Amino acid sequence: MNKALLFKEWIKTRWMFLLMFVVFILAMGYIALRISSAARNVGMPHLWEVFILKNVVLLDQIKVLPLLAGIIMGITQFIPEMTKKRFKLTLHLPLGENRIVCLMLSFGMVCLLLLFTVSYGGFLWGLSADFPREVVGAWFATILPQVLCGFASYLLTAWIILEPVWSQRIYNAVIGLLILSLFMVQGVPGSYIYMLPFLFGTLLLLALYPKISIRHFKEGMQ
Amino acid sequence: MKIKILYIGLSIFLLSWIIPSLVQLTMDSSPRYPFxxxxxxxxxxxxxxxxxxxxxxxxxxxxxxxxxxxxxxxxxxxxxxxxxxxxxxxxxxxxxxxxxxxxxNSFFFWYKPKDKNTPVIELYPMFESCSGKVDLENPSDMFRLKENIEFIDMATNRVDEQKSARFQQAMERAGFTFPALWVTGIPTSQKSYDEGYFALDSKGHLFHIKMTNGKPFVKDTKASNISCMLPMEIDNRSLYGFLFDTNHTLYYLSTDGYRLVKVLENVNPDKDRVSIMANMFYWTVAKISSDGEHTYALENKSMRQVDSLFRPAPESTWDKTLPYLFPFTVAFQDSTNSYIYPRISDYYFPSLLLNIILTIVTFVVYRKEKSYGKYLAGIITLFTGIAGFITVCLFAKIRK
Structure with missing residues (x-):
């Protein structure tokens, strides 16, 4: 039954997932091209100076991509469930309610993890050929909150979509916006280092919140 | 219900951040002192x-x-x-x-705690201090100094083993004990001369490291108990920079035999801002701390204090209003460092008056609720004020 549920999630999301993969690879390719073009035009030493002494992180230009990926993944996975109340059928499957929600959310999280690991990991691996570990570390420290923001936006989207009461959806969206803004505060590379435990804790909380919406759903609240 | 409580907690936390931030934007909050x-x-x-x-x-x-x-x-x-x-x-x-x-003989020095408490990428260019040319030239490598010193060629991203070994040996000969605790310098060629870098070794001794005629120059300054240093370049080359020791005293490091000269006591580099406007006769030194601005006139040669002035910090509209509006606030950034993390203020008891009014309104909102939920909602509003009131009356109503 677990496999069947996961297969259902895959059927729903596969094309959008592949499309996001293509977009991420294109975005990374664009940043890599910009670096290589700058290296040819101004020389590698100048690029080092810009990245190290001016704290320039080119990946900042695509910092909303993980956020959008999370929202799109959530919409693709959960909007079909809420159309014509199909989610009722899902909840009637011979699996515990907690297990169903956990499997669905885990599927989305793993897809995003794969997407972010392959695209950003591949990019940073390529970067490490031309730049020292300090620069790669600073870039990683800069994109980590953005990547966590992608997971947060996914969980928030799921929470908001699964909520059957419209007014509560709006309140959840307000809280969601405040939470997302915590992941996107402008700072120098490394400034999030003490915030990371708080961000991981917030993700844990967000993984629990869809349960509130499902309770409302089961109680038939409108 | 446990998850709901977690939701209420997070909502109160977030609203205690955003509502005070928005209110603060409508009021003047930072004190200004006259030049x-x-x-x-x-x-x-x-x-x-x-x-x-x-x-x-x-x-x-x-x-x-x-x-x-x-x-x-x-x-x-x-x-x-x-x-x-x-x-x-x-x-x-x-x-x-x-x-x-x-x-x-004139120079200006401005210090704010963020200068010290900001993460940096720990790679630095080592300039040739005696190039014999008017302008400094950018080197083709950068160095890292922690467990050892390594020069990395920027074109190939490879360690220059020979140059690294030369500097490593010179530092060990001078008595530098690895790992280095911190390194500081002016990492730009846009300066009139170069004095390299200052590094604190693992025993807390401050060393001067630079490159002259392609060779390493390493010297123990004999200064110790230094918490941070802000290097300076000034036209008369009389000092290397300003230092704070671990006892909150500000010094300058003289180019005359690395002499430490005391400038000001009781300056907390993590909280206070300092400005120095120096001329050939007097230094006007200002320390801005939470209680106000302390200004001192120091005689240039002897650093003897000849005059002083204190201006208490004016209480802003925000400072006056805050304790009556919010029981506590949350902030993620402040002016003393560049790190982002939650900072929860002290509890402001004067806000209890407003909280009691909001608690009565909460009971009115929950008047039809028969369960213990209304009492819980009332208690939350009483202790958390506006943020709790909005949460329990709007965002997350407590039901049986």
Whole structure:
């Protein structure tokens, strides 16, 4: 039954997932091209100076991509469930309610993890050929909150979509916006280092919140 | 219900951040102090007083100066204007002065806690200090200094083993004990001369490291218990920079045999801001801390304090209003460091009056609720104020 549920999630999301993969690879390719073009035009030493002494992180230009990926993944996975109340059928499957929600959310999280690991990991691996570990570390420290923001936006989207009461959806969206803004505060590379435990804790909380919406759903609240 | 409580907690936390931030934006919150400079002509502090839209120059006796008079009372600060008017005096305090002498001996130093508490990428360019050329040239490598010193060629991203070994040996010979605790310098070629870097070794000794004629120059400055250093380049090359020791005393490191010269005591580098406006006669040193601005006039040669002034911090509208509106606030950034993390303020008891009113409103909202939920909602509002009230009455109503 677990496999069947996961297969259902895959059927729903596969094309959008592949499309996001293509977009991420294109975005990374664009940043890599910009670096290589700058290296040819101004020389590698100048690029080092810009990245190290001016704290320039080119990946900042695509910092909303993980956020959008999370929202799109959530919409693709959960909007079909809420159309014509199909989610009722899902909840009637011979699996515990907690297990169903956990499997669905885990599927989305793993897809995003794969997407972010392959695209950003591949990019940073390529970067490490031309730049020292300090620069790669600073870039990683800069994109980590953005990547966590992608997971947060996914969980928030799921929470908001699964909520059957419209007014509560709006309140959840307000809280969601405040939470997302915590992941996107402008700072120098490394400034999030003490915030990371708080961000991981917030993700844990967000993984629990869809349960509130499902309770409302089961109680038939409108 | 447990998950709901977690939701309520997070909502209160977030609203205690955003609502006070928005309210603060509508009020003035940062204190401003008038520009103050010690006059070497009348030997007292002079300042610019903001009177409505007019800025008036005054001295401590209350005497008002016109713009032209004020320039002449502070010739060490307005010497460019006086030079344009051909009005620089021949001598001040019996010492002959001209534009070049004044410029050469004047400098400004501004320090804010963020200068110390900001993450940096720990790679630095080592300039040739004796290139014999007017402009400094950017090197082709950068170095990291932690467990050892390594020079990395920027074109190939490979460690230059020979150069690294030369510097490593020179540092070990000079008594440097690895790992280095921190390194500081001015990592730009846009400066008039280079004095390399200063690094604190694992035993807390401060070392001077630079490259002269392609060879390493490493010297133990004998300074210890240093918490941070801010290197400077000034025209007369009389000092390497300013340092704070672990006892909150500000020094400068003299180029005359690495002598540590005490400037000011009781300066907390993690909280206080410092400005120094120095000229050939006096340094005007200002320390801005939470209680106000302390300004001192120090004699240039001896660093003897000749005058001082204290202006208490004016209480802003925000400072006055905050304790009555919010029981506590949350912030993620502040002016003392660049790190982002939650900072929860103290609890403000004067807000309890507003909280009681909001608690009564909460009971009205929950009047039809029969369960213990209404009491829980009331308690939450009583202790968390506006953020709790919005949460339990709007965002997350507590039901049985």
């Amino acid at each position: 103050t400079y010690y006059s070497s002509v009348i030997n007292q502090f002079c300042y610019l007083d903001q009177d409505n839209d007019k800025v008036i120059g005054k001295d401590m006796s209350g005497k008002v100066y016109t713009d032209a008079e004020f320039d002449r009372v502070l010739p060490m600060f307005y010497y460019r204007q006086l030079a344009m008017e051909n009005a620089i005096p021949d001598s001040i305090q019996g010492v002959p002065v001209d534009r070049q002498t004044i410029a050469r």
